[in-house]
Amino acid sequence: MSGHLIGTGLTKRYAGLVANDNVDIEVRPGEIVGLIGPNGAGKTTCFNCLTGAQKLTSGSITLDGTDISYMPASERAKMGLARTFQQAQLFKHLSVEENLLLGRHRHYGAGALRAALGLAGAAERKSRGIVHSIADQCGLTEVLDAPVGDLPFGTQRMVEVARAIVLEPTVLLVDEPGAGMDSTESAYFGALLARISRERNMSVLIIEHDVAMILSICDRIYVLNFGKLLAQGTPADIRANAEVRAAYFGSTVQEAAV
Numbered sequence: 001m002s003g004h005l006i007g008t009g010l011t012k013r014y015a016g017l018v019a020n021d022n023v024d025i026e027v028r029p030g031e032i033v034g035l036i037g038p039n040g041a042g043k044t045t046c047f048n049c050l051t052g053a054q055k056l057t058s059g060s061i062t063l064d065g066t067d068i069s070y071m072p073a074s075e076r077a078k079m080g081l082a083r084t085f086q087q088a089q090l091f092k093h094l095s096v097e098e099n100l101l102l103g104r105h106r107h108y109g110a111g112a113l114r115a116a117l118g119l120a121g122a123a124e125r126k127s128r129g130i131v132h133s134i135a136d137q138c139g140l141t142e143v144l145d146a147p148v149g150d151l152p153f154g155t156q157r158m159v160e161v162a163r164a165i166v167l168e169p170t171v172l173l174v175d176e177p178g179a180g181m182d183s184t185e186s187a188y189f190g191a192l193l194a195r196i197s198r199e200r201n202m203s204v205l206i207i208e209h210d211v212a213m214i215l216s217i218c219d220r221i222y223v224l225n226f227g228k229l230l231a232q233g234t235p236a237d238i239r240a241n242a243e244v245r246a247a248y249f250g251s252t253v254q255e256a257a258v
């Protein structure tokens, strides 16, 4: 089974600061795994190292048994590792369909671009078919023709997820999708993401500050604090962990638990 990502001893140093300090993290095939921690704990740095946007200072990463530690980001993406960004990487004036076709074009060449321009051949039709089926899975069929900038914020976040999924990844890294959403939107988003993950058999690693959403959708959770792993375990383990409560949750976890 594919979609197995393992980071071992991940360490990233900036001048005078260790943003990730010997972090071991694993996402098994089909799992939804949360990565949480206070601001500045090193979560996005961890994503950047896993995807290849930043070079590790030390440590190693495998994807389905292949060492990808020194592989360029584009190669990792071709191997099945995709991500979303905290600031969505979308063209606001283009339609949802055009954004998804262009997202596919970045990795699959001119076929998708020709499809975006309406120059349909067999490859282009295939790209368009895949984009439509992913849009459907992500609940975006009704808004395919709408300019992304006109859509509600939560829908834009789902377009960002769909833009990553058009690469047909086996592992998707989702960076703080709930930022700017209220708790209802965030819960809806989390439930939809969990369903997409199950339907596509796609592993997910998600950074999120909305603890209630993380506790409800994740199989396992890692907690980072000052660049180090503070705890890991099931949602029940994390809820019960006194160190996590003290360092991070405060009363939030009690609210989330009820």
Ligand SMILES: Nc1ncnc2c1ncn2[C@@H]1O[C@H](COP(=O)(O)OP(=O)(O)OP(=O)(O)O)[C@@H](O)[C@H]1O
Pocket (backbone or CB within 6 Å): 014, 015, 017, 019, 037, 038, 039, 040, 041, 042, 043, 044, 045, 046
């Ligand atoms: N390019 C960089 N150069 C120097 N320091 C950096 C750089 N990027 C991040 N840092 C520092 O590394 C630490 C970890 O940052 P990171 O963005 O990974 O944390 P985070 O947990 O994702 O935070 P947030 O929840 O606020 O997004 C912070 O102290 C940050 O200021």
